[in-house]
Amino acid sequence: MKDVEDGRALEALLEHLRGSRGFDFTGYKRSSLARRVSKRLQMLNLQGYGDYLEYLETRPGEFTNLFNTILINVSSFFRDSAAWEYLRAEILPELLAAKAEAEPIRVWSAGCAGGQEAYSLAMTLAEVLGADAFCQRVKIYATDIDEDAVTQARQGSYSAQDLEPVPPDLRDRYFERAAARHVFRKELRQAIIFGNLNLVQDAPISRLDLLVCRNTLMYFNLETQRQVLARFHFALNDAGFLFLGRAEMLLMHTSVFTPVNLKHRVFVKTAKIDLRDRLMILAQTGDHEAGNRVSREVRLRELAVDGIPVAQVVVDTSDAIVLANEQARVRFGLSAADVGRPFREVELCYRPVELRPLIEQAVAERRPVGMANVERPGPNAQARYYDVQVAPLLDDGGPALGVAITFTDVSRYAQLHEELERSNAELETAYEELQSTNEELQTTNEELQSTVEELETTNEELQSSNEEMETMNEELQSTNQELQTTNDQLHGRTDELNRANVFLESIVASMQSGVVVLDANLAVQIWNRKAEDLWGLRADEVRGQNFLNLDIGLPVEQLRTPLRECVAGNSGPHELRLEARNRRGKAFRCPVVCFPLAAPDNQPHGVILLMEEGG
Numbered sequence: 001m002k003d004v005e006d007g008r009a010l011e012a013l014l015e016h017l018r019g020s021r022g023f024d025f026t027g028y029k030r031s032s033l034a035r036r037v038s039k040r041l042q043m044l045n046l047q048g049y050g051d052y053l054e055y056l057e058t059r060p061g062e063f064t065n066l067f068n069t070i071l072i073n074v075s076s077f078f079r080d081s082a083a084w085e086y087l088r089a090e091i092l093p094e095l096l097a098a099k100a101e102a103e104p105i106r107v108w109s110a111g112c113a114g115g116q117e118a119y120s121l122a123m124t125l126a127e128v129l130g131a132d133a134f135c136q137r138v139k140i141y142a143t144d145i146d147e148d149a150v151t152q153a154r155q156g157s158y159s160a161q162d163l164e165p166v167p168p169d170l171r172d173r174y175f176e177r178a179a180a181r182h183v184f185r186k187e188l189r190q191a192i193i194f195g196n197l198n199l200v201q202d203a204p205i206s207r208l209d210l211l212v213c214r215n216t217l218m219y220f221n222l223e224t225q226r227q228v229l230a231r232f233h234f235a236l237n238d239a240g241f242l243f244l245g246r247a248e249m250l251l252m253h254t255s256v257f258t259p260v261n262l263k264h265r266v267f268v269k270t271a272k273i274d275l276r277d278r279l280m281i282l283a284q285t286g287d288h289e290a291g292n293r294v295s296r297e298v299r300l301r302e303l304a305v306d307g308i309p310v311a312q313v314v315v316d317t318s319d320a321i322v323l324a325n326e327q328a329r330v331r332f333g334l335s336a337a338d339v340g341r342p343f344r345e346v347e348l349c350y351r352p353v354e355l356r357p358l359i360e361q362a363v364a365e366r367r368p369v370g371m372a373n374v375e376r377p378g379p380n381a382q383a384r385y386y387d388v389q390v391a392p393l394l395d396d397g398g399p400a401l402g403v404a405i406t407f408t409d410v411s412r413y414a415q416l417h418e419e420l421e422r423s424n425a426e427l428e429t430a431y432e433e434l435q436s437t438n439e440e441l442q443t444t445n446e447e448l449q450s451t452v453e454e455l456e457t458t459n460e461e462l463q464s465s466n467e468e469m470e471t472m473n474e475e476l477q478s479t480n481q482e483l484q485t486t487n488d489q490l491h492g493r494t495d496e497l498n499r500a501n502v503f504l505e506s507i508v509a510s511m512q513s514g515v516v517v518l519d520a521n522l523a524v525q526i527w528n529r530k531a532e533d534l535w536g537l538r539a540d541e542v543r544g545q546n547f548l549n550l551d552i553g554l555p556v557e558q559l560r561t562p563l564r565e566c567v568a569g570n571s572g573p574h575e576l577r578l579e580a581r582n583r584r585g586k587a588f589r590c591p592v593v594c595f596p597l598a599a600p601d602n603q604p605h606g607v608i609l610l611m612e613e614g615g
């Protein structure tokens with residue numbers, strides 16, 4: 001129940017972000033979003049998404065914090081180095097081989113974070129092409145939804161630690177030192193264009209040869225992944241390549257891309273018939289002058305009728321032959337000269353079947369009539385069989401203008417029919433045997449089917465846990481970086497504290513008077529060197545003990561009242577002279593001053609005692 005409510009509250013939060021800020025996170029995976037938003041809740045000590053929504057509404061600045069928490073900018077140079085090596089050694093040579101010598105090369109790093117991926121692409125392409133050709137031919141578009149990340153990427157400036165994954169020779173060739181930083185070389189940097197682009201909402205960069213979108217799709221849910229992939233399909237040239245991140249396998253659910261190498265997540269567009277393009281080409285041909293078009297149309301009709309694979313003769317209502325197609329001419333000895341002759345004068349009118357009654361019936365009943373399997377002796381005394389059909393040609397529902405007589409050669413089917421009957425008997429027996437084999441197969445098949453389904457489910461689960469783990473890994477990395485910073489700050493503070501302590505101790509130790517500091521319970525906190533010298537007890541023997549219980553040469557009992565007053569804070573310094581005996585047993589009058597130990601809030605937190613040997 002709590003989960004359902006949380007789910008609803010999270011959706012309400014996402015709707016608010018979309019409505020008020022125009023940022024649509026509804027296409028992101030809920031598991032990851034829930035973790036990231038909860039991180040903000042923890043930091044702000046809020047109880048639920050509802051509280052957080054109210055917080056957001058009253059503090060517009062919080063939106064930036066949430067945005068930065070949701071968008072994980074973790075990246076590194078040559079991330080998954082084996083895949084980059086495959087790109088360099090196998091894909092880029094193939095890509096370049098398909099291009100003319102000076103032809104431009106267009107690349108897109110989509111979801112570029114701090115720019116490491118775009119600069120890795122630049123180094124790889126410059127290595128393959130040479131620096132000059134790289135500058136002349138290559139354009140790398142690098143985009144991200146996160147403006148801060150894009151601003152950082154534009155600077156191309158990285159720490160030595162950031163550059164660790166870059167091989168030293170590449171680092172020396174492509175980066176210049178600037179104080180403690182390394183900056184990407186200016187001439188090559190000009191080939192990279194950084195920009196702010198939302199993959200879910202904005203139009204993609206187009207005419208691409210290589211599209212690199214790594215570890216970004218995995219934050220989206222399936223539906224959004226599918227939409228983004230459709231855009232990528234449009235964006236890529238037909239021979240272009242798509243390079244995804246290690247955990248991104250969900251292409252299985254779409255048919256628009258085909259793997260080139262599944263292990264390294266490189267894909268190409270699936271070839272498909274582009275009907276629209278074909279129609280456009282058709283629309284651009286012909287249509288130069290009307291006459292040409294009409295005569296071409298007539299010729300086309302003739303060719304179309306001639307191309308019909310059955311014999312056809314058209315006879316008008318005055319019994320004149322209007323048309324005899326090629327099959328009719330070849331099979332029934334008609335010629336072009338027969339067109340216009342009365343149909344009753346040609347043999348076909350009577351053989352293989354008397355057609356005049358059929359023609360009269362079709363015209364009278366205004367529907368096709370026919371006869372099946374009409375036999376006609378062929379050239380080698382081999383009989384041929386025809387299905388004859390006589391169809392009235394009705395002009396828009398008006399009177400019949402004539403009839404179309406078609407002769408469909410069914411000899412092959414008749415022959416087949418005979419053979420079929422023979423085979424049928426044999427089949428009958430075989431069928432029964434098959435039947436039982438089939439049943440066995442069916443059972444095996446069903447078992448296989450369920451095994452395959454189980455495997456598919458396991459695979460999907462593995463896939464999504466893999467993505468989940470990858471996401472959590474990135475989150476951990478970012479938390480780790482934050483912890484590192486906190487740790488560094490703590491170290492600094494500890495150093496400062498140590499220095500202050502040493503300083504304080506040296507002041508107390510250097511005092512020529514015995515200095516004793518007590519807490520509010522009169523337990524000894526500080527016992528300096530002079531006090532040790534006076535009373536013969538070491539600091540570690542008295543620390544934490546009640547001062548009034550100490551067995552020293554000073555009559556401490558006489559100090560009870562002044563000490564209590566100091567602790568109560570209603571008394572200023574008390575000066576006393578007490579009969580004392582030092583550690584060597586020598587009696588002397590000991591001047592003692594005690595006054596309250598005041599904290600910054602001016603409240604007494606203890607007592608300071610000063611004791612002299614002289615006097």
Ligand SMILES: C[S@@+](CC[C@H](N)C(=O)[O-])C[C@H]1O[C@@H](n2cnc3c(N)ncnc32)[C@H](O)[C@@H]1O
Pocket residue numbers: 071072073074075076079110111112113114117143144145146149197198199200213214215216219245474
């Ligand atoms: C984990 S980083 C990946 C960086 C780099 N591609 C890599 O593999 O090292 C994911 C990036 O995707 C960006 N991103 C998230 N949603 C996006 C969207 N809708 N459009 C564009 N970029 C997005 C984030 O800002 C983040 O910089």
